[in-house]
Amino acid sequence: MLIKKVRGFPDHLEEECFQHDSLLSVITSVLNQFSFLKVSPPILEYAEIFSRTLGKESDIVNKEMYSFQKGEDSFTLRPEGTVGIARMFITQKLDRELPLRWFYYGPMFRHERPQKGRFRQFNQLGVEFLGDKEDSADMEILSLAWLLVKKLKLENKTSLEINTLGSLEERTNYKKKFKKFLSDFKSQLSLDSQMRLEKNPLRIWDSKEDQDKEILKKAPILKETLQKDSLNKYEKIKHLLNQFEIPFKENHKLVRGLDYYNDLVFEWTSSDLGSQSAFLAGGRYDGLISQLGGNSTPAIGWALGLERLSLLCHEFKTKALKLGLICSLEKQYQEKALKLIYDLRLEGFSVYHYFSGNFSKQMKRISKKCLFALIYGEKEQNKQEIILKDLKQNKQVSLPLSSLKQELQKKFNNF
Numbered sequence: 001m002l003i004k005k006v007r008g009f010p011d012h013l014e015e016e017c018f019q020h021d022s023l024l025s026v027i028t029s030v031l032n033q034f035s036f037l038k039v040s041p042p043i044l045e046y047a048e049i050f051s052r053t054l055g056k057e058s059d060i061v062n063k064e065m066y067s068f069q070k071g072e073d074s075f076t077l078r079p080e081g082t083v084g085i086a087r088m089f090i091t092q093k094l095d096r097e098l099p100l101r102w103f104y105y106g107p108m109f110r111h112e113r114p115q116k117g118r119f120r121q122f123n124q125l126g127v128e129f130l131g132d133k134e135d136s137a138d139m140e141i142l143s144l145a146w147l148l149v150k151k152l153k154l155e156n157k158t159s160l161e162i163n164t165l166g167s168l169e170e171r172t173n174y175k176k177k178f179k180k181f182l183s184d185f186k187s188q189l190s191l192d193s194q195m196r197l198e199k200n201p202l203r204i205w206d207s208k209e210d211q212d213k214e215i216l217k218k219a220p221i222l223k224e225t226l227q228k229d230s231l232n233k234y235e236k237i238k239h240l241l242n243q244f245e246i247p248f249k250e251n252h253k254l255v256r257g258l259d260y261y262n263d264l265v266f267e268w269t270s271s272d273l274g275s276q277s278a279f280l281a282g283g284r285y286d287g288l289i290s291q292l293g294g295n296s297t298p299a300i301g302w303a304l305g306l307e308r309l310s311l312l313c314h315e316f317k318t319k320a321l322k323l324g325l326i327c328s329l330e331k332q333y334q335e336k337a338l339k340l341i342y343d344l345r346l347e348g349f350s351v352y353h354y355f356s357g358n359f360s361k362q363m364k365r366i367s368k369k370c371l372f373a374l375i376y377g378e379k380e381q382n383k384q385e386i387i388l389k390d391l392k393q394n395k396q397v398s399l400p401l402s403s404l405k406q407e408l409q410k411k412f413n414n415f
Contacts, residue, residue: 008120
């Protein structure tokens with residue numbers, strides 16, 4: 001029997017892992033600027049917290065959760081991060097610590113159909129701002145995402161889309177109105193939308209089917225049913241986005257598929273990602289913590305999928321900044337080369353070596369792993385020199401062993 005990989009659970013090899021680590025380094029540096037601190041909730045939670053908060057009729061709860069029974073308890077591998085954050089806040093009794101600025105990173109699990117940028121196990125980084133209901137909190141979250149987009153040089157190939165869902169009561173009223181409108185066209189809807197009409201009608205706004213799009217052109221939009229307070233909040237956010245010079249467009253179809261959202265919702269999207277165009281998305285969820293049994297706590301946050309972000313950030317696909325040492329000396333004379341490697345590591349350099357085989361074989365192996373090669377043979381040993389070769393530019397220079405560390409420091413600082 002052949003050993004096979006589980007579908008939708010990717011293997012990330014070394015270059016991809018390096019790219020992810022490089023992206024995380026940039027992201028965490030921006031998070032530090034905004035004073036967000038890392039927390040780490042578990043991968044496994046009681047299944048009930050997701051079915052209670054994500055919506056029993058949502059696709060995640062109905063189709064996508066990885067759940068299992070152990071004794072009398074039902075558990076779920078987390079399909080998203082926010083609910084676990086809310087649960088952690090409640091069980092750790094952190095009401096007196098508000099406001100809290102948290103971020104988390106780790107794997108999530110959803111049984112979806114795998115496609116470009118979408119897996120069944122995927123890595124997600126999320127930020128959550130708990131305990132602040134003011135517009136300033138919304139702008140902290142939005143400006144954080146925008147600064148990150150700029151740091152990653154994505155501002156010209158991505159766009160911010162925003163919408164408002166109003167209060168939970170307003171959203172519930174709109175859902176009834178929307179469902180009533182669509183009921184008159186039920187037979188003309190796609191099969192998927194006919195099923196969603198009964199269970200989760202707002203998700204019909206996400207439909208890619210032409211017959212659904214045509215019907216939706218005449219459908220009432222949520223914004224038309226909102227009261228003055230909700231509309232004023234939304235107008236203030238748009239005003240602040242303009243003041244911050246953060247470009248955006250309104251998308252009244254943007255409703256988000258989870259029940260816990262209210263007021264502001266948003267997505268950063270890119271046409272480079274195909275049909276799964278959003279790589280960062282979030283919104284306000286003021287009722288989630290009380291829904292789980294905690295005290296009423298305003299909150300807002302977003303999450304990004306690292307695999308989707310990686311597809312947009314091609315410049316992060318370079319090799320790690322490593323030195324590779326090639327030694328053409330006979331085995332009994334390799335001691336000096338090994339000692340040199342150890343001394344360089346003591347100075348903080350990352351060094352790879354592969355002494356098996358001839359010079360050509362060593363160079364081929366090191367070229368796959370490193371950006372620079374150090375070449376050390378009999379000629380170099382006799383002259384107390386070493387060759388430093390830039391593998392990217394295919395240029396090399398001979399250096400005295402005595403000044404190697406200083407020259408490498410200069411080279412790496414300027415890289």
